[in-house]
Amino acid sequence: MLKQQLNIKLSQKLSPQQIQLMKMIQLSTLEFEQKIQSEIGENPALETGKESTTDDYDESKIKETEDINIDEYLNDDEIPSYRTEVNNYSSDEDDGKIIPVSGGISFHQNLKSQAQNLILDKNENPIVDFLIGSIDESGYIRRNIDDLVDDLAFSQNIFVTINEVNTVLKKVQTLDPPGVGARDLKECLILQLKRKTTKSEILELALKIMIESFDEFSRKHYQKLIDKYKITEETLKLIIESISKLNPKPGGTLYNDSRTNQIIPDFILTIDDGKVNVTLNRRNAPELHVSLNYKEMLMGYKESSSKNKANNEAVQFIKQKLDSAKWFIEAINQRYQTLFITIKAIIDHQNEYFLTGDEKCLKPMILKNIANKINMDISTVSRVANSKYIDTPYGIKLVKSFFSEGMKNNDGEDISSIEVKNILEELISTENKKNPLADLAISESLKDKGYIVARRTVAKYREQLGLPVARLRKEI
Helix, strand or coil, X not given: CCCCCCCCCCCCCCCHHXXXXXHHHHCCHHHHHHHXXXXXXXXXXXXXXXXXXXXXXXXXXXXXXXXXXXXXXXXXXXXXXXXHCCCCCCHHHHCCCCCCCCCCCCHHHHHHHHHCCCCCCHHHHHHHHHHHHCCCCCCECCCCHHHHHHHHHHHCCCCCCHHHHHHHHHHHCCCCCCCCCECCHHHHHHHHHHCCCCCCHHHHHHHXXXXXXXXXXXXXXXHXXXXXXXXXXXXXXXXXXXXXXXXXXXXXXXXXXXXXXXXXXXXXXXXXXXXXXXXXXXXXXCCEEECXXXXXXXXXXXXXXXXCHXXXXXXXXXXXXXXXXXXXXXXXXXXXXXXXXXXXXXXXXXXXXXXXXXXXXXXXXXXXXXXXXXXXXXXXXXXXXXXXXXEECCEEEEHHHHCECEEEECCCCEEEHHHXXXXXXXXHHCCCCCCCCCHHHHHHHHHHCCECCCHHXXXXXXXXXXXXXXHHHCCC
């Protein structure tokens, strides 16, 4: 039996304008400048420079005629499409976005250019193009031959055997830089050793070890290698040195040549007479105002007596552009205000550090501490911290680097985990590389210095610093 029910539901939804504002907050200075230029190009009602009049755009001054009711164009259904078409995805997906600041031939174009000099059969040309397209930015083809054969059949309608693909792959692996087209690190190093023009006993041994004992070498089981190949410790040192000079990412150099990251600080910090001052880096951001001409055009419609559809569409267009320009200017001002309030709270919390530059003066600070101070959501503070840089007398630093967990030392004082990480890094850098310190030994050394840190915490901090375990730090 069918039944009717009445349910009341309360939910919160972000408007397109709020989503756009959040995205503007997380933009870097360079990206923000590009956003402004893009908006100026799209919206003719948005102008740069100082406004020549003090009159504001006021909807109440616009009188409706009996033919044109302007208010009917302001409902939610008539919001311009480009104001609602937002990229509503997470900030993690934006992390990889890179602003190209220089031109040039790309990595794959370079390989295709070299491939024209290869001696190929007519049927091999499309296979070469496919294999080059499968090479990632590090220079590897990270797929097995079976998958490549299947993809050639399904996507390119090219039916080949595994042997045919292997034959063509070997030709691709002759391209520069040496090691490109390898399927793993082992093959990459072997290809580079085989391409060495100068031959020596050390290089021959290095190639033999890579082919026969790569696992032992990568795990630094040096004594096993010495016993297996009946070589001296000094010879093994020379072998390790020759292998360490090889490039584990042969595509990295060419790939990075065409992509350049430019860091522009979002905040500028100065110290004047023992007082910390911070300003926003507005750099090339122009002063914006709503176009006076567009305001006058809309005002003119109150005297219009025309009764055609074209006039109605013109009113709608002008209203949309004026509303959008006004909102964009308000969003920019709100962005500046949010950034300034957030960075001011961070500087107040870490004032002693900014005065001295000594990382031992950094206090424990988490996102929630700042969010509570400025009465904003943690996600807003996160957007500022994760993507903004500050220019200090001690260098340009990511705002996120000032956040850290807290712990107590033997004296009961609160200290930042950053201080502990610095001491941990110093202990590892000065250790005996023939007998590197295990995590438990590091924990004991930190305890002797007055920092009570468990072994598992040492392991966590070591991994955050990108330092390998003791076995992999061992040297001969």
